[in-house]
Amino acid sequence: MREMSAPVGNPTRGTTGTNRLRRNDRWIAASAAFRRASDPLVVDLGYGASGVTAFELATRLRRVRADAEVLGLELDPERVATARRQLEEVRAGGTPFAPDLAVSFARGGFEVPVPNRRRPAVIRAMNVLRQYDEGDVADAWRQVASRLAPEGLLFEGTCDEIGRISSWVDVASDGSPVAFTISLRLAGLEHPGIVAERLPKALIHRNVPGERIHHLLTALDREWERAAPLSTFGPVQRWLAAVAALRTQGLPIQGTRTRWRLGELTVPWSTVSPAS
Known part of the structure; x- marks a missing residue:
C-alpha cells in the first residue's frame, strides 16, 4: 500500500490506554454493519500513541467473526511506527494478544486510505x-463516511480516560447521523448526566436549556433519582427503571434490556439533534 504523504486532519493528543474503548468495541461487535458485512474490515481512525485499542478491538471482533480485520490509521508517522513495533511483539507471541491477530497499521486521516479499494x-x-470546531463536524462526518461500504457505519464520539463514561453518534455512509448512544459504567455512577462532559463535539456545547440533548440528560437524571430506592437491588436495576420510565414518557429509546443492562441508552439522532 502506498501511504499518503499528506493525510487529512489535525493531530490528536494521542492519549489512549488499555480497555479505554471497551464499551465502543462491544457496540461495534454487536452492530449489524459489522455482523452482516460482506467484508468485515473495521478502521480504528486516530488510535493514538499506542496501537492497543486496535489490538483490543480486533480481539473482541474475532469472537463474533473469525474473518474480522482491523486497520489502524494515524496522521503521525511516529505513532504508526510505534504501533508497528508493537505489532511485531504481538506476532512474536510476547503479548496477551493472539499472534495471528488480523491487524495492520498505516498513515492516514479523514481520507481513510484503504488498500485494494x-x-x-x-x-x-x-x-x-x-479539538475541532462544532462547525467542522458535519464535513468531517461526510468525508470519513464516504469511504464506508454502502451499509457501513461511522461511530464517532468521546470517552473519559478510563472508559467508564462514553457517548457516540452512529453516522451512515452518506454522512447523515442516525443515532446517539450513551454508555456508562453503572457501578459507582452518581448520576447519568455526568456524560455531559464526554459528549461528541456536535453536542457538547448544546447541553443548555432549549436544546434536545439537555432535555434528554435532564430527564435521565430525574428518573435516575426517582429510581434511587432500587439501589438496594444494585445499579443495574436502578438504571433499567430509569430507562423504562423514559420510554413510558414517550422517549424513543431503542434496543432491548440486554443492551440497557450494559449501561447503554440509544435514541434516534432526531431526539438530540441541535435545535439550530
Whole structure:
C-alpha cells in the first residue's frame, strides 16, 4: 500500500490506554454493519500513541467473526511506527494478544486510505474531533463516511480516560447521523448526566436549556433519582427503571434490556439533534 504523504486532519493528543474503548468495541461487535458485512474490515481512525485499542478491538471482533480485520490509521508517522513495533511483539507471541491477530497499521486521516479499494464495514473515530470546531463536524462526518461500504457505519464520539463514561453518534455512509448512544459504567455512577462532559463535539456545547440533548440528560437524571430506592437491588436495576420510565414518557429509546443492562441508552439522532 502506498501511504499518503499528506493525510487529512489535525493531530490528536494521542492519549489512549488499555480497555479505554471497551464499551465502543462491544457496540461495534454487536452492530449489524459489522455482523452482516460482506467484508468485515473495521478502521480504528486516530488510535493514538499506542496501537492497543486496535489490538483490543480486533480481539473482541474475532469472537463474533473469525474473518474480522482491523486497520489502524494515524496522521503521525511516529505513532504508526510505534504501533508497528508493537505489532511485531504481538506476532512474536510476547503479548496477551493472539499472534495471528488480523491487524495492520498505516498513515492516514479523514481520507481513510484503504488498500485494494476496499470499503470498511465500520470506521471508529473516538476522541478524534474534540479539538475541532462544532462547525467542522458535519464535513468531517461526510468525508470519513464516504469511504464506508454502502451499509457501513461511522461511530464517532468521546470517552473519559478510563472508559467508564462514553457517548457516540452512529453516522451512515452518506454522512447523515442516525443515532446517539450513551454508555456508562453503572457501578459507582452518581448520576447519568455526568456524560455531559464526554459528549461528541456536535453536542457538547448544546447541553443548555432549549436544546434536545439537555432535555434528554435532564430527564435521565430525574428518573435516575426517582429510581434511587432500587439501589438496594444494585445499579443495574436502578438504571433499567430509569430507562423504562423514559420510554413510558414517550422517549424513543431503542434496543432491548440486554443492551440497557450494559449501561447503554440509544435514541434516534432526531431526539438530540441541535435545535439550530
